[in-house]
Amino acid sequence: MIALIQRVRRAEVRVVEGHSERVAGAIDAGLLALVCAERGDTEAAADRLLAKVLGYRVFSDAAGKMNLSVQNVDGAGRAGGLLLVSQFTLAADTNSGLRPSFTPAAPPDEGKRLFDYFVAAARARHPIVETGEFGADMQVSLVNDGPVTFWLQTHA
Template sequence: MLALVQRVAQARVEIAGRVHGSIGRGLLVLVCAEAGDDDARAARLVAKLLKLRIFSDAAGKMNLSVQDVAGGLLIVSQFTLAADTSGGNRPSFTNAAPPAEGRRLYERVVALAREQHVVVETGEFGADMQVHLVNDGPVTIPIKV
């Protein structure tokens, strides 16, 4: 599974002009299931997200997790993370999981996150979404599990 994690001061997802999910301080997580991914990878991704130490401690060092700072998670499906641009100027998305499996794994990530963390908001799988964020730092980290 692939994820692009952004530490944010705030973030929200709008669908058809309405706010679907919104958080204050926390992590905006763009998630992509690739062909061959499974529930074990979804679980490893959630564990990594919850323990990733990218928030500053009192000394200004990135030493705290989203759980340590009681931040939110905004989890958004993003199949374009699987883009392969090696063949030209038009990306190929053949590495992405098929839509039904991508949806199942995205929903599994969300369910696992909600079991283990207090504030979890989402986008909507397959929807045309507008994502608004204030990237804090900026801190943006790619993850592959």
């Protein structure tokens, strides 16, 4: 599985439905994670990726070093928000031609199952979890903090 994480001051995802849109999820300071299941991924890969996302030290401590995770964004135990948005295009193969191939991405039904599993596991382990909607037309807005962006990946 893949997660592209960005440290944010705030972020929100809106679902577009025809000519209207609605906020599906929004957070203040924390992480925006664009999440993708690849062909052959398992719940074990999702669990490993979630552990990485929750534990990855991208927030600054009192000395200005990136030593704090989303579970403790201020060094005093305050959890940051976690906004999870499905994005199958992260698995694209861009090695040939001018059009990406999405063959490496999990099929839609498997991708949804693994994304839903990832979200449920995140909600069981972290107090502030918001999401978009799998397969929906979404608009994501964010205020990057840094910017700080990392590509995290686990394999089945």
